[in-house]
Amino acid sequence: MSKRRLLLSAVAIAAISTPAQADTLREAFVAAYKTNPTLSGAQAAQRAEDENVPIAKADGRPSAGSQFGFQEDFLRNAISFTAPLRRVTAGGDVSVPVYSGGRVKNAVRAAKTRVAAGQYDLRGTEASLFSNVVAAYMDVMRDEAVVRLNRANVGVLAVNLEATSDRFEIGDLTRTDVAQSESRLEIAKGELESARANLIASKENYIALVGQVPGELQSPPPLPNLPKAPDEAVDIALQFNPDLLAAKERSAATEFDIKRARGAVKPTLEAYLQGTYINFLNTLDRRDPDLPADPRLGPRASQEQSNAEAGVRLTIPIYQGGRPAAQIRQAQARSGQAYEQVIATERNIIAQTRAAYSSWRASERVIQSSERAVAASALSLEGVRAENSVGNRTILDILNAEQELLNAQVQLVTARRNSYVAGFTLLAAMGRAEARDLGLDGGPLYDPQVNYDRVKNQFYDFQSDPNPEPQATRTVDTPAQTADIEPLPEAKGRE
Numbered sequence: 001m002s003k004r005r006l007l008l009s010a011v012a013i014a015a016i017s018t019p020a021q022a023d024t025l026r027e028a029f030v031a032a033y034k035t036n037p038t039l040s041g042a043q044a045a046q047r048a049e050d051e052n053v054p055i056a057k058a059d060g061r062p063s064a065g066s067q068f069g070f071q072e073d074f075l076r077n078a079i080s081f082t083a084p085l086r087r088v089t090a091g092g093d094v095s096v097p098v099y100s101g102g103r104v105k106n107a108v109r110a111a112k113t114r115v116a117a118g119q120y121d122l123r124g125t126e127a128s129l130f131s132n133v134v135a136a137y138m139d140v141m142r143d144e145a146v147v148r149l150n151r152a153n154v155g156v157l158a159v160n161l162e163a164t165s166d167r168f169e170i171g172d173l174t175r176t177d178v179a180q181s182e183s184r185l186e187i188a189k190g191e192l193e194s195a196r197a198n199l200i201a202s203k204e205n206y207i208a209l210v211g212q213v214p215g216e217l218q219s220p221p222p223l224p225n226l227p228k229a230p231d232e233a234v235d236i237a238l239q240f241n242p243d244l245l246a247a248k249e250r251s252a253a254t255e256f257d258i259k260r261a262r263g264a265v266k267p268t269l270e271a272y273l274q275g276t277y278i279n280f281l282n283t284l285d286r287r288d289p290d291l292p293a294d295p296r297l298g299p300r301a302s303q304e305q306s307n308a309e310a311g312v313r314l315t316i317p318i319y320q321g322g323r324p325a326a327q328i329r330q331a332q333a334r335s336g337q338a339y340e341q342v343i344a345t346e347r348n349i350i351a352q353t354r355a356a357y358s359s360w361r362a363s364e365r366v367i368q369s370s371e372r373a374v375a376a377s378a379l380s381l382e383g384v385r386a387e388n389s390v391g392n393r394t395i396l397d398i399l400n401a402e403q404e405l406l407n408a409q410v411q412l413v414t415a416r417r418n419s420y421v422a423g424f425t426l427l428a429a430m431g432r433a434e435a436r437d438l439g440l441d442g443g444p445l446y447d448p449q450v451n452y453d454r455v456k457n458q459f460y461d462f463q464s465d466p467n468p469e470p471q472a473t474r475t476v477d478t479p480a481q482t483a484d485i486e487p488l489p490e491a492k493g494r495e
Contacts, residue, residue, distance in 0.1 A: 037472035060104035085283035093274035101266030110256035117249035123242035143199035196483030203481035240431030254335035264324035275308035356426035363419035370412035377405035
């Protein structure tokens with residue numbers, strides 16, 4: 001009995017570390033990278049941010065327009081004998097900004113800086129997504145192991161109850177021993193149901209992130225380049241964490257906003273060219289054109305008028321009701337806010353990095369302690385069973401020893417999960433958990449710089465992209481998950 005119990009326990013513990021021919025963490029990363037709506041939405045938001053650069057540049061480029069009109073006069077002044085009855089007008093103008101007080105230049109600089117901040121934000125979104133995928137992946141592996149452990153525990157307790165009942169029938173044990181065994185079995189069944197519910201929740205969370213139903217997940221690869229000390233981790237994070245880099249870029253952009261606001265009190269200069277053409281459609285002079293000209297009425301009026309002019313226009317602001325000063329102060333206040341946000345982000349990153357390092361190191365120590373605890377509990381259980389056979393231990397002692405072994409096993413698989421998740425979280429805080437760092441297979445990575453380079457200098461008014469189609473996949477057709485998992489191959493051969 002004890003040998004079978006130990007073998008099943010060892011098989012269940014191996015669920016967190018034994019590879020199987022099924023899904024890998026890399027495959028989960030690739031699927032999430034291609035189909036997760038949070039990431040694809042962030043990519044679309046960055047493309048929208050890119051367009052602020054050509055929008056800002058448009059204010060410094062020439063503009064041209066034209067006007068056309070037709071006018072019919074139904075009522076006119078009684079003494080306006082020569083007023084036209086109708087007219088057709090056409091006009092056009094071209095203006096070229098020459099100097100705008102630095103507003104356009106600084107608006108473009110601010111927009112470019114915010115594009116850089118958005119690209120860092122996109123990297124942060126990638127790291128956050130991959131951290132969540134790692135947690136979901138390891139949650140499924142942990143909960144599958146816990147279900148197997150609890151299922152094996154229920155099986156062992158059922159056998160114990162049967163053996164205890166048989167010994168009660170022959171008078172070797174009391175009714176109390178049977179009740180204790182029965183109680184522990186029912187408690188174990190409840191814990192198994194809770195473990196099954198946790199596994200279903202973990203699977204559904206995995207589907208929400210990855211977009212696919214988890215298969216028989218393989219053990220993840222070791223995490224590379226973990227730091228040896230918290231200070232080393234913090235130094236790297238302060239250099240490469242994308243959230244901090246994004247906050248610094250946004251702070252720099254607010255400085256350009258201040259310069260742009262100051263331009264509102266400076267003169268502007270533009271060159272212009274405009275022209276107009278009017279045709280009165282032979283209604284300006286209403287004398288009968290078939291009659292001979294009457295010298296007393298003078299010559300007939302011309303039915304066409306046109307004019308064109310070119311020049312430069314200098315605009316000097318004198319008083320604008322206090323608006324420019326308010327806008328400058330507003331931009332300064334927002335710049336101050338951005339400075340504080342940089343410090344707040346830096347604080348959070350330092351705390352997150354140190355906490356992740358501490359959690360990772362603690363989990364590593366818990367793993368070592370749990371492995372020793374499992375070995376000791378297994379040995380203790382075997383000894384208690386042997387002592388019970390000669391009357392030195394009670395059934396309750398056996399039940400307690402079995403519970404201690406189960407607790408140690410659950411703590412071990414949980415510590416393995418926590419260690420890996422904390423280690424990956426630490427890499428993410430250090431700026432080393434993005435798509436470019438993970439070596440994903442499955443096609444080229446999304447490069448936000450490609451779209452920015454494509455649109456930053458576009459100036460044609462009638463050039464646009466096709467309407468977007470959803471990039472993420474839906475999960476409405478995935479089946480509701482269950483906690484029905486197959487025993488590991490080693491366990492099948494011994495059941």
